[in-house]
Amino acid sequence: xxxxxxxxxxxxxxxxxxxxxxxxxxxxxxxxxxxxxxxxxxxxxxxxxxxxxxxxxxxxxxxxxxxxxxxxxxxxxxxxxxxxxxxxxxxxxxxxxxxxxxxxxxxxxxxxxxxxxxxxxxxxxxxxxxxxxxxxxxxxxxxxxxxxxxxxxxxxxxxxxxxxxxxxxxxxxxxxxxxxxxxxxxxxxxxxxxxxxxxxxxxxxxxxxxxxxxxxxxxxxxxxxxxxxxxxxxxxxxxxxxxxxxxxxxxxxxxxxxxxxxxxxxxxxxxxxxxxxxxxxxxxxxxxxxxxxxxx
Numbered sequence: 028x029x030x031x032x033x034x035x036x037x038x039x040x041x042x043x044x045x046x047x048x049x050x051x052x053x054x055x056x057x058x059x060x061x062x063x064x065x066x067x068x069x070x071x072x073x074x075x076x077x078x079x080x081x082x083x084x085x086x087x088x089x090x091x092x093x094x095x096x097x098x099x100x101x102x103x104x105x106x107x108x109x110x111x112x113x114x115x116x117x118x119x120x121x122x123x124x125x126x127x128x129x130x131x132x133x134x135x136x137x138x139x140x141x142x143x144x145x146x147x148x149x150x151x152x153x154x155x156x157x158x159x160x161x162x163x164x165x166x167x168x169x170x171x172x173x174x175x176x177x178x179x180x181x182x183x184x185x186x187x188x189x190x191x192x193x194x195x196x197x198x199x200x201x202x203x204x205x206x207x208x209x210x211x212x213x214x215x216x217x218x219x220x221x222x223x224x225x226x227x228x229x230x231x232x233x234x235x236x237x238x239x240x241x242x243x244x245x246x247x248x249x250x251x252x253x254x255x256x257x258x259x260x261x262x263x264x265x266x267x268x269x270x271x272x273x274x275x276x277x278x279x280x281x282x283x284x285x286x287x288x289x290x291x292x293x294x295x296x297x298x299x300x301x302x303x304x305x306x307x308x309x310x311x312x313x314x315x316x317x318x319x320x321x322x323x
Contacts, residue, residue: 118274
């Protein structure tokens, strides 16, 4: 049986070391959550990477079985086909118009409605808020036919107006901005009222500058929803000159033959604005979610 010896004073020195020094020795150069989040991020990035690689493959490589995991060379035929399509710029412009109008209207009407629910008390305001939030639980499949009939009565079918009007304001925009407005101190608004500012002036000059994170979140989510929408344009639009980008990409898929390289290239072009919008507003998005969901 062997006995281990410790140098004199070693135990005493370890005990006398500050706790912060011992913790510093064990501290990782990154957060422990990164060990879990990094593999998940890579897993979610695989479809995007596959989309990008497939967009520079030829149709033969994409249709080959087993599928090629890496392109043998860069083939830009899909991009040339998409960008050479005479209708593609029109589809891109239609999507940009619909998304821009939807974002602007949701910011304006959502801010007005959210501020009214947050600061103004009137008869039935609580019941009206509950009813508005209840509409968020109704699936689009149930409101699809009534919305189509309303748009038909207004004469907007097969126009961009049929895509814009149902998206002018959403309950989510009103609710998110209301939650953020509730987190703001009332003293700022009361001081402005004492100085003679009206409610609209207070909203424009004081509340909205402080609500930039929430406004950015509403703008990004509205843009993503409108830009990626396919179901409603497929119902409301018949003529190809009024197609949005998502609806126009479906024309590249035929019953007997599909140009998958063009489909992949078109999807890459479609995804780029979405990624850029999220990357630009991700900090504001996180700040808004963490601050607006705390107060009821």
